[in-house]
Amino acid sequence: MTLFDLALKNIRRNMKSYGLYIGATIFSIIIYFTFATLKHSDDISGLAETSKQMQGIMSSSAFVLMIFVAIFILYSNSFFMKRRKKEVALYSLLGVRKRAIGFLLFFENIVIGIISLVIGVGLGFFLSQALLSLLLKLMGLSLSVGFAFSMQAVIETVLVFFLIFLVTSLMGYRVIYQFKLIELFHAEKKGEEQPKARMISALVGVLSLVLAYWLALQDLMTSSAWRVLGLAMPLIIIGLTILGSYLLFNSVLVYILNILKRRKKWAWKGLHLMTSSQLLYRIRGNAKTLTIIATLSATTITAGGAIFGTYYNTDKSVEAVAPFSFMWEGEKQDMDADLVEDAVGFEAKDITVPGEQYDQSYYVIDEETFMKLTEALGWDIDDHELGRDEVMMVDPFYDEQMQQGREETVAIEGEEKKINQFYQDPIVNTPTLPGPTLVLDDASFQELDGENATYQAVQIADEKNHLDLSKELEANTDTERFSSAGQSYQDAIASSGAMLFVGSFLGLVFLVATGSIIFFKMMTEAEEDKDKYTVLYKIGVSKKEMKKTVRYQVGLIFLAPLVLGLMHGAVALMAFSSLLQANLLEPVIIWMAAYTVIYILYYAVTVRGFNKTITRNIVQEG
Incomplete structure (x- = not known):
């Protein structure tokens, strides 16, 4: 041979x-x-x-x-x-x-x-x-x-x-x-030497994670920590997270298991003493593996959750910049009347208001146009008349974190006007009319000097399935100021869909890898422990009790990095949603639930394999 x-x-x-x-x-x-x-x-x-x-x-x-x-x-x-x-x-x-x-x-x-x-x-x-x-x-x-x-x-x-x-x-x-x-x-x-519980290491581990979470949740624009640490901030957060995870497994987990061992009521119940001793004996080797798995889990959950959240909220993202199906600068175009739900033609003036630090450009419309646009968008607004010294402002790009306080007045042609109402929801398609919009009373609008232009805002049904109409309208528009909600959605979904595809499959590979690493380690330990379980069986311990012990032992190895990974991912996604000012709660919960379900399946396979190994050895030993 x-x-x-x-x-x-x-x-x-x-x-x-x-x-x-x-x-x-x-x-x-x-x-x-x-x-x-x-x-x-x-x-x-x-x-x-x-x-x-x-x-x-x-x-x-x-x-x-x-x-x-x-x-x-x-x-x-x-x-x-x-x-x-x-x-x-x-x-x-x-x-x-x-x-x-x-x-x-x-x-x-x-x-x-x-x-x-x-x-x-x-x-x-x-x-x-x-x-x-x-x-x-x-x-x-x-x-x-x-x-x-x-x-x-x-x-x-x-x-x-x-x-x-x-x-x-x-x-x-x-x-x-x-x-x-x-x-x-x-x-x-x-094997490994049984590690001793060190209170200092346990405290350092907990404090490292608390500090990492605190830094991660600091606001990018206003936090003094970001100003001091700058670009080093992400590296510090990652370093503290990894250090805290390692010390949490190597010291905090050891400390908890030692406390449980000293509690006689718990330790002498079933096979708890043997389970805790086995975990303590291998904890140093497991700490490195569990840290790697927790870090990989957090990376997968964070990246996947952010990508899925972006894909999930594509509709809302497009609506935030393009509330109308189509908007363009120019004259009205021929369209199928049965398709059009609302159409508003209006004039807007482009003005520049001098400021202390920089000049600010505004698009100005009259109150009558404002009411027509809000009606077409389904806004519930009380009918009221603006005074000559009043103005309404619509600024979908306003960010309270970047701006210390909202202006109460605005100077138009040297005349201070009080901002009567402020709206953050867009009233026009921002690709067509980028920047804040001011609303004046009809008489003041007519008297206002500024570059005047005619715009068309059209709302149709099922805009996502009328990309051909979008291309036709754009081709017939003389200027570049054309925007289409359907085309914007298509572009956004194409980009985020590709990212979701890549992120999902990379996440699956990471998940398979982390689950496999735990499986390999636990099956290696099953081979090492099979003789011990055989001895326990011979002295009268039932197979049911041994299987229960295996579930607990394997469960801790699986549960600890999963819980920590979910915590890391949750904090990272909270920071990400705060940065984007987007509500990612629902997609993140869906993503985490899917990750957890697959992880639990790996746990079930590992427990089954562990039990099979020790049962086969018991049968062979008679």
Whole structure:
């Protein structure tokens, strides 16, 4: 039997152990191949004209994905090599030369890599069309594209992952030269020293997180912390968050478990004492893993929540800048009367008001026009007449955080006029009439000097499905001052849809990776603990009690980074929504719920695998 034959036999024999590793790797290859396909596809090159950011998004995402997948595969491979060290030691004890054992491990990794590549590229080839259709749907495009296949994508994917698997194979080859024979035999039994609870470290961890959260929630424009720290602020927040997370797991969790152990009523109930002791024994190694998982979870939740929130609120974002279906400068155009719900033709004057620091431009309309526009928009406004010394102001760009206080008067042609009413909701399409709008009484408007222009505001039904009408009206408009709510929505949904597609699949890869890392670690610990559970079974502990203990032990390892990741993500998204002045509560809850559900599924699979391992050992030991 050759080394290659032995490698194939070992893979078949260890397929259950390698199953999730291969599955997660295949999933990563599928996603990377999809991104590479979309990046190199001629159809996507055509789409790039519709969404200019498309190719840039795909290229940068493919690079990020490549780096992350490489780290994940290297990290995951180290867990399996630890489980193989005893087997390697047996080969060495039987007289097999180190070089031959190294080649055996090298062949195994290469074969697993080739199998994963073939399956991943094959499935990616068939799934790329479905993913492309999903992308087009998210972008709101009803385009017919051909089958998305690119030989460049295949070559790129094969090269990237072949290099990754080559590195992991070389790592396997070096294992036999790195350790002594006795170390290989006891590799699975080698553990961590039980850490001691340090009150100072626990306090520093909690204070680090509190400070990080406080800094994250500071207002960008008014906070003294931002003025002092400047561009270093995000790095400080990230550093404090990671430090606080690590100390929280390494010290606070240790402190809590030690307190629970000292409580006799809790400790001597069921297998609580054994569970807490096992967690304490491995806590130092787990702290690093849990910190990585919490950080990755927070990154995924924050990025995904922000992107999904932007996509979810596209309607509101467009309405905030374009309340009318169409608005343009010029004369009225012929349109289907059955389609038009409201149409307002009006005049506006462009004036400049001198200020202490800078001059401010305003568009001025009369009160009659204001009432017609508000009626067309469905505003509920009391009918009242403005005095000659009064004015109404509409400023959708007003920001209380950037402006210390709202002006109470405005000077028009040297005459101070009191601002009677102030509105922040837009009354006109800001791409057509950018800037604040003033409303004067009819007589004052007629007397006002300023550049006069005629505008048309049109409201139609189902504006999103009349892009052809939008293009026709724009073509017939002499000036560039044309705006279309339907076209603005299409542009926004195309950009945010592409981002949502990329963010969702990158998030899925991160989620699969984090879940797999915990699974690998817990299954390694299941192999280490199976003999202990067998002894417990022989002295009378029921399988039901052991399964309950496993649920608690695995649950803590899964729950701790999830809760912390959700907390980090929630604070980051609160800061993001405050910066954008947008309500992201509903989309963020939906995104977090979806993330949690998938995470819980991983927990269920891990508990099942852990129980299966110890149950199988109990049956074998009799």
